[in-house]
Amino acid sequence: MVTRSEHIASDILFEWLLRRGDTALILGHRVSEWCGHAPVLEEDIALANIALDLIGQSRLWLGYAGEVEDKGRGENELAYLRDAWHFRNVLLAEQPNGDFGNTLMRQFLIDAWQDALLEALKSSADERIAEIAVKAGKEVAYHLDRSSDLVIRLGDGTPESHRRMQDALDTLWPYVGEMFVADAVDEAMAEAGLAPDPQTLKPGWEETVAAVFKQATLTQPQSDFAHKGGLTGRHSEHLGHLLSEMQFLQRAYPGATW
Amino acid sequence: MKKEWPLWEVFIRGQHGLNHRHVGSLHAPDAEMAIRNARDVYTRRKEGVSIWVVPSAQITASDPGNKEALFEPATDKIYRHPSFYDIPDEVGKM
Numbered sequence: 001m002v003t004r005s006e007h008i009a010s011d012i013l014f015e016w017l018l019r020r021g022d023t024a025l026i027l028g029h030r031v032s033e034w035c036g037h038a039p040v041l042e043e044d045i046a047l048a049n050i051a052l053d054l055i056g057q058s059r060l061w062l063g064y065a066g067e068v069e070d071k072g073r074g075e076n077e078l079a080y081l082r083d084a085w086h087f088r089n090v091l092l093a094e095q096p097n098g099d100f101g102n103t104l105m106r107q108f109l110i111d112a113w114q115d116a117l118l119e120a121l122k123s124s125a126d127e128r129i130a131e132i133a134v135k136a137g138k139e140v141a142y143h144l145d146r147s148s149d150l151v152i153r154l155g156d157g158t159p160e161s162h163r164r165m166q167d168a169l170d171t172l173w174p175y176v177g178e179m180f181v182a183d184a185v186d187e188a189m190a191e192a193g194l195a196p197d198p199q200t201l202k203p204g205w206e207e208t209v210a211a212v213f214k215q216a217t218l219t220q221p222q223s224d225f226a227h228k229g230g231l232t233g234r235h236s237e238h239l240g241h242l243l244s245e246m247q248f249l250q251r252a253y254p255g256a257t258w
Numbered sequence: 259m260k261k262e263w264p265l266w267e268v269f270i271r272g273q274h275g276l277n278h279r280h281v282g283s284l285h286a287p288d289a290e291m292a293i294r295n296a297r298d299v300y301t302r303r304k305e306g307v308s309i310w311v312v313p314s315a316q317i318t319a320s321d322p323g324n325k326e327a328l329f330e331p332a333t334d335k336i337y338r339h340p341s342f343y344d345i346p347d348e349v350g351k352m
Contacts, residue, residue: 045299
């Protein structure tokens, strides 16, 4: 069955769907790296749940992307058989886990963005996008609830936990700008009523994170400098290493199944 | 100072109308996080619609050493079971 969106050129929609699917996939893989290593058992299970939610979301996005592309690639081929420069995730998602505080801060910054984005996508003119946004939106609402709570607890915790959270925020801040940059793909999607212009999500996101940082006694960095490129395939050195682990099985044993 | 988080007992209600049932325990620094952790540890396979958490320290348990005095006397008093009565069908499920 071939589904084509009647709203927009399929190569633009494909590109946009990869951005959604790859960001969820790469962040999900990063979170899954904690499995068996989290500071307490309860946190280990919670992180594994979140990783699975994200990987599940990426399956929906990439599955749709494969249909739109119509070249016989499904979610598996897109996830496991593309090289780094074909990935379209934001750079923030691929940043290494670092310590637990860094992982949490990365999660919070992305959760707050995804929450706003998915909310807007629920009214997309494309039914498939709207359906995925409804399902993923419930999961991400919980992720955001949880990551906000932990950022506040650790930011406003002991001197050491505060220092680690502030370090994480300072380290990751240069990667947040990319989430709100609009290029030709975003403009075409917005024009067709399929997705919001990313810039319109920024005020809401800023409000969310500022409120949490205030409670967490964290200082929001003032710099507007933003690393960019992930959304067009120019990635940091970290993505290749991540893929070498994530894709190992399919690369070494092509077509292997359970 | 004890570094380990306190222990909480977790109760889950499976469906509307049923009682909360004890499902296990977990560690958490406070009640709010105990609920979140319970959600992640005990409801990931759609087990529940409601969660209760209780600090384990708040539960008073019967003494296993008193088992005979507490429970043995009931074993030979089968007349306390209502199985000797003929219950009319109209009464329905009891």
